[in-house]
Amino acid sequence: MYKITLALYLIVLSILSISAKADESQDLLAIQQQWAIANYELEDDAQIKAFTDLTEQTTLFVQNYPNSAQSHIWHGIVLASFAGAKGGIGALGYAKQAKESLEHSLEIDGTALGGSAYASLATLYSKVPGWPIGFGDDDKAKKLFKQALAFNPQGIDTNYLYSEFLYGEREYKEAKARLEVAQKAGIREHRRKADEYRQQAISQLQVKVDKKLKR
The missing domain is CATH 1.25.40 (Serine Threonine Protein Phosphatase 5, Tetratricopeptide repeat)
Structure with a gap:
């Protein structure tokens, strides 16, 4: 009886956990x-x-x-x-x-x-x-950006935000490299609106970076 009760209790806990995550x-x-x-x-x-x-x-x-x-x-x-x-x-x-x-x-x-x-x-x-x-x-920011990239090297947000920071630091070559990674990340279906706007921002920053690299 105890084993059956315990098993039912664990099943209920599992269902509640799945429901909470959903x-x-x-x-x-x-x-x-x-x-x-x-x-x-x-x-x-x-x-x-x-x-x-x-x-x-x-x-x-x-x-x-x-x-x-x-x-x-x-x-x-x-x-x-x-x-x-x-x-x-x-x-x-x-x-x-x-x-x-x-x-x-x-x-x-x-x-x-x-x-x-x-x-x-x-x-x-x-x-x-x-x-x-x-x-x-800025030194702390750079360290944190590198930690973020270690977890998600292909992420659209991390790469764009880091490229924006690098642009401000006049590190244009690295900024361009990060932008290219961000652009390749594409659009996530569950974040479509945000990613579409982010891709626009990526394109706009790429124009600025390219102008700096041509000088």
Whole structure:
């Protein structure tokens, strides 16, 4: 009787685990799709409103899945994007919160979502002002980008974000190489909107890089 009861208990746990993962995946996809709209298609007050709503949504996402690295990653990505949209000194608070969320995700699982936390953190370090205003640090950014590439060497986002950083550092040959990898990554069906806009950004940056290399 005990063995039967234990077996049933384990089956129920397994079903609940599968169901929870399915729910988390659906919530994540919804956040990713809404982020693409807010980040690429909206401007001014409409964009600020969208990121305000998304921040509330990802806060709830973290509360529902506190031990999931990807919940903290996407909370961090949304906060970082919000900081970029807001701009100015007022954005620094969001950037710091994004940093904390991304760092927490690394404590849980640095390999989650292909090492996305490393790339997102690297971008934060590269764009936030340095001391004494903020925590920006280009050396730290470069180290984090390389860690991200170690987990996902062919990824569209990691390669594009790193190429953008390299362009700012005037490392044009390496920037071009990273852009070529990003372009070959193509379009992911579940991230179609975001990837289509990303490919446009890749093409635009390639034009800038080529002009620098021709000089």
